[in-house]
Amino acid sequence: MANREKNYFDPKVLAGISNLSLRARWVVEGIMSGIHRSRSKGFSVEFEEHREYSPGDEIRRIDWKALGKFDRYFIKEYEDETNLRAHLLLDTSASMDYTSDGLTKFDYGCTLTASLAYLILRQQDAAGLVTFSDRIESFIPPRAKRDYLPQIVHALETRRPGGETNVGKILEEIAGQIKRRGMVILVSDLLDEPAPILKGLRLFRFKGNDVIVFHILDQAELDLPFEGNILFEDLETANLNVIADPRAIRQTYRQVVEEFTNHMRKECHDSSIDYQLISTSTPLDRALASYLSWRE
Amino acid sequence: MSLFFLHPIFLFGLVAASLPLVIHLLNRRKLNRLRFPAVRFILLSQKRISRSYRLRHWLLLALRTMALVLLALLLANPIFQTGAGLFAGAGPVSLVLLLDNSLSMTWSGDGIGFKKAKEAARLFISSLNDGDRAAIIPTSISGKEPIRLKGEKDVLLKEIDHIEIAEGTANLSAALGKAYELLSDPAGQKEIRFISDLGLTGWDQFSMSSLRQVDPAVPLKAIRVGRKQPPLNGTVKEIRAVGQGVGVDLPLHLEAVVANFSDREIKDLLVQLSIDGQNKDQKLTSLPAKGETTVSFQTRLARAGSHIGQLTLKKDGLAGNTAVHFGLHAEDKLKILVVDGDPQTSLVQSETFFLTRALNPTGERESARFLPTVIIPEGLNAAALDSYQVVVLCNVAALPDGFVAKLQNYLRQGGGLLIFGGDRVQAEHYNARLGKILQTPIRDKKLAGEASGEKVGKFDLTHPALQGFSDTLLQESIKSARVWGYSRIAASGKSVLISLGNGDPLVMEQKIGPGRVIFVTTSADRDWNDLPLKTAYLPMVQSLTNYLAGGKRGILDGGINVGSAKEISLPPSYVGKTLRITKPNKQRSELVLGAAQDRAQGSFDDNDVAGIYRLSLAAGGDKEAGTPQLFAVNPPFLESRLDEISERELQAKLNPIRAEVVPVETLQQGGTRTDLALPLLGLLLATLLLEGWVAQRI
Missing domain, CATH: 3.40.50.880 (Class I glutamine amidotransferase (GATase) domain)
Known part of the structure; x- marks a missing residue:
């Protein structure tokens, strides 16, 4: 776990992002939200709910009364009033479990998600996590507690990719559960029908959320660099196989992918949704830096 | 017009043309499996390019196959011949030309067949290159002639000029045997060209077993000098004396059997008998198709001794040997x-x-x-x-x-x-x-x-x-x-x-x-x-x-066939004497008579010209009264049969030699021979360039 955590919080990545005036961005976001009541990091003022204890939680936050009542450890959660409530939505469908160079899209997405959570929590903003495939796998509501990060990391570490993708449906479902507007960050390969996805994203926007889409694709998915006749087997759908000569279709394939990403980019842009296509071969710090630069 | 290869062994390389297809099939069998998330994009891509992709794919396969075919053909070095079927520039050629000069050639090619045959022979000789050698063999040869391969075109052309109709049947066994004998030594390309009307009569007497050596690897091409329309053709099959025989002042009854070889009836055929150059009798007759009839004559000989007889068929457009000679030796009383x-x-x-x-x-x-x-x-x-x-x-x-x-x-x-x-x-x-x-x-x-x-x-x-x-x-x-x-x-x-x-x-x-x-x-x-x-x-x-009285009666000598030997038998007093024989063309030969069975006998085989051969004593002495002073030589009557041997019969006769039959009309004047190596090389390069371009586009 220590190694994984170290991976997710690579100091080079985080240092690279800190240097890009992240703070100024949050200020702008704070002005737009009109509320900035965070006074101290990790300090709660309003009870929200109980949750089951997980390793890493502070002992002093255990609700001893609840222990006496249920004979189980519960932690009392308090809601912070912050500038930002960010929902990090990570696609964990089987299609994310692909890599052409050692780092799967899922690993890349986890790293990105954790990095974003860290950055958000570090700014004393609230960050939550939703992992999903064709259903919601886990839901961690946003909190602005500084010790909230281990929960998010734990949820990421215990999650393995699997299941089919149904992004549009999930987005609608999550949108129904988010009561307060904030920021929604979707990390997914978006390998699904574009229309439902865009519909879901627009729903977030309709509810006043800022929406950021990190479209994660492996470089091989962008370039199709293979040679020879290959039987391609779909990662999610059984019996969806196709024999193809990559050399013969490469040019067209790239056009198709480009059309898809362009379509998503344009539709997002038209809906004031931030869209960032990131290849897993792109260094994480540069991906975040380029995104933050663009946000700025 | 034909195509042949200088190095046909490389044609086995055509098998390699199947390699691209085999490789393609093998590649299909060893597929790599890959779990991939964006299969939907691949499907979409394939759907878009499916038609053009398949087209290019098959085009590429075709181009690669074609490239291999072209390479094999290039190595085999194809030669394209038009017209005369002239000879390759690659390597020396040893050519034997068999020129049919049998009598039937007189009526081939609508009367100019022999001329056409000689023109074809000249064309072949003219097309020879430096280093090539050729020999001309008329089919009238006996097999003993000193014929050799030579490279001097002018000499060969003169030899062709000097060949005339031989009035006999083609001696195909001797001619073909000589051809294989000449071609037994030379290395390089060898060819036999047989220019003929492919008359059935010559082939009737041919047998492969009579050849001492045969080389089936030597290409044999028969240049057929045919006829546009079968003519009326007939001839005198036999002439004989009936009744008392041949004597002075005796009624001389002659019967001529006249044959019709054509498929049509010959009407109003005039058969004329002349003796010693004077017309004696003539009859008008008709001959059924493929039939024969007997025509009778009666005349009288006024003096004893030898007489020259001739039967002539007169009919417009009649082909075949129309004049037959015979000898009459009239016995005195x-x-x-x-x-x-x-x-x-x-x-x-x-x-x-x-x-x-x-x-x-x-x-x-x-x-x-x-x-x-x-x-x-x-x-x-x-x-x-x-x-x-x-x-x-x-x-x-x-x-x-x-x-x-x-x-x-x-x-x-x-x-x-x-x-x-x-x-x-x-x-x-x-x-x-x-x-x-x-x-x-x-x-x-x-x-x-x-x-x-x-x-x-x-x-x-x-x-x-x-x-x-x-x-x-x-x-x-x-x-x-x-x-x-x-x-x-x-x-x-x-x-x-x-x-x-x-x-x-x-x-x-x-x-x-x-x-x-x-x-x-x-x-x-x-x-x-x-x-x-x-x-x-x-x-x-x-x-x-x-x-x-000597056992001698008057005789009618119907003659022998051109090319056959004449057996001469005279009283024993001629033993050891030299007989002078004057041929119809005035050439003279001498024959020394030997003794056999109480007679003076000799055999004379230089009967290559039809007509009357006269006998006399070389020493100038007089022959005994009552001995023949001449004999007749006629073309074989079957030589007037103008039926051609069919290609199937020809192949059967020549087995195991394969003969290609080519009409003389295809021998266009100045026929060309093209080495296809260079065009094939160009085509191969173009194919490879196109293949590269298509491969890039896939």
């Missing part, structure tokens, strides 16, 4: 000296009455072959025996002194002596004086009653004097005769021609040098037998007399 040993005042009762009538039944001098002169024994000393071919002694009691020596000398010079017995014959005198002539003594006379006479027993039908007695009617006739009186002699065996039922000789023969003696042991009249009353008497008397 044979003069017979008949000695009557028992003359009577009544002719009927005279000893020679029946004999002289048998020799000259009509009593007319003009129509008779035998001119008997009857004398009594007292006139023998005064008789000039040399004026007579045969002396007949009929019941002569004794010969005058001095005559026996004269008779022996006459016999030694080839004269004939016929002796009849009778009651006057003095056996002791004959035994004493004619012992050397008879060689067998007369023992006694046997006389019986007329009713108890002996019948004839056996005939020696193999004897030349009795050849005419093979007819059953004649045999029955002579067997019905009764002989009741005859002289008994001790002769037996081969010398007896006819014997009686009791075995005693009736007719016997002795030879005195070239002279011949026949002794008939019974009488010439009816005193001792009833032979003169029998039908067989006349032919027997004439046959025996004719034999004694």
Whole structure:
């Protein structure tokens, strides 16, 4: 776990992002939200709910009364009033479990998600996590507690990719559960029908959320660099196989992918949704830096 | 127009053309599996490019296959021939041209076939390159000619110019055998071209087994000089004399068998007979399709000796040998000296009455072959025996002194002596004086009653004097005769021609040098037998007399075929002499006669020209009277049959050689030969460039 955590919080990545005036961005976001009541990091003022204890939680936050009542450890959660409530939505469908160079899209997405959570929590903003495939796998509501990060990391570490993708449906479902507007960050390969996805994203926007889409694709998915006749087997759908000569279709394939990403980019842009296509071969710090630069 | 390869072994490389397809199939079998998330994009891509992709894919496969095919063809070095089928520039060529100069070529190609054939031959020779060699073989060769391969075009062209129609049948065995013999040594490309009308007659006589060596690897191309439309064609199949034979002032009956080889009836065909250049008779006839008819002529020869005969067919558009030569040797009238040993005042009762009538039944001098002169024994000393071919002694009691020596000398010079017995014959005198002539003594006379006479027993039908007695009617006739009186002699065996039922000789023969003696042991009249009353008497008397005169009758020599050997047989006096033979084209040859079977004989085989060949003594001496002075040589009558051998029959005849038949019309003037290596190389490069371009586009 220590190694994984170290991976997710690579100091080079985080240092690279800190240097890009992240703070100024949050200020702008704070002005737009009109509320900035965070006074101290990790300090709660309003009870929200109980949750089951997980390793890493502070002992002093255990609700001893609840222990006496249920004979189980519960932690009392308090809601912070912050500038930002960010929902990090990570696609964990089987299609994310692909890599052409050692780092799967899922690993890349986890790293990105954790990095974003860290950055958000570090700014004393609230960050939550939703992992999903064709259903919601886990839901961690946003909190602005500084010790909230281990929960998010734990949820990421215990999650393995699997299941089919149904992004549009999930987005609608999550949108129904988010009561307060904030920021929604979707990390997914978006390998699904574009229309439902865009519909879901627009729903977030309709509810006043800022929406950021990190479209994660492996470089091989962008370039199709293979040679020879290959039987391609779909990662999610059984019996969806196709024999193809990559050399013969490469040019067209790239056009198709480009059309898809362009379509998503344009539709997002038209809906004031931030869209960032990131290849897993792109260094994480540069991906975040380029995104933050663009946000700025 | 044809295509051939200089290095056909490389054509096996065409198998490699299947390699791209095989590789393609193998690649399909060893697929790599890959779990991939964006399969939907791949499906979408394939859907977009499916049609053009498949098209390019198959185009690429076709281009690669084509490239391999072109490479194999390039290495095999194809040569494209148009027109004459000229020869390759690559490597020396050894070419043998067989030029059909048989008589049937006269009528090939609508009358100009032989000219076309020679033009084709010239074209082949002209197309030879430096280092190439060729030989011209006319099909009339005997196989002994000193023909060799040579590279001098001008010499070869002159050889073609000098080849003429040979009037004979193609000697294909000799010609083809010579071709393979010439091509047995040279290395490099070898070819045989046979320019011919492919007449059936020449191939009828051809057999592959007659060839000493055959090389099936040598290409054989038959250049066919055909006909647009089968012409009317016919010829004289046979000419023969019937009736009394050929004699001076005798009616000469000739029969000509004329054959029609065409599929149409030949109407109003004029058949003309000429002798010694003068028209004697002509007949108009019609010939059914594929049939024949007999045309009869009658004429008369005015003088003895050899005559030149010719039968000519006259009809517009008639192909085939229309003029046939033949020789006639007319026998002069044979003069017979008949000695009557028992003359009577009544002719009927005279000893020679029946004999002289048998020799000259009509009593007319003009129509008779035998001119008997009857004398009594007292006139023998005064008789000039040399004026007579045969002396007949009929019941002569004794010969005058001095005559026996004269008779022996006459016999030694080839004269004939016929002796009849009778009651006057003095056996002791004959035994004493004619012992050397008879060689067998007369023992006694046997006389019986007329009713108890002996019948004839056996005939020696193999004897030349009795050849005419093979007819059953004649045999029955002579067997019905009764002989009741005859002289008994001790002769037996081969010398007896006819014997009686009791075995005693009736007719016997002795030879005195070239002279011949026949002794008939019974009488010439009816005193001792009833032979003169029998039908067989006349032919027997004439046959025996004719034999004694040398066995020579007038003959009609229908001739031999061009190219065949003429067997010449002359009296023994010609042994060792040189005979000069003058051919129709005035060329002269000499033939030394050798001895065989009591005759002077020789064989003359230089009969390559049709016509009349004249015989004479080289030393300038005169030939004996009664010997032929000429013989006729004619084209084989089947050579006038213009049917062509079919390609299937030709292949069967030539098996295992494969022959390609090419019409002479395809031999265009100045036909070209193109080495396709360079165009193929260009095409290969273009294919490879296109393949590269298409491969890039996939």
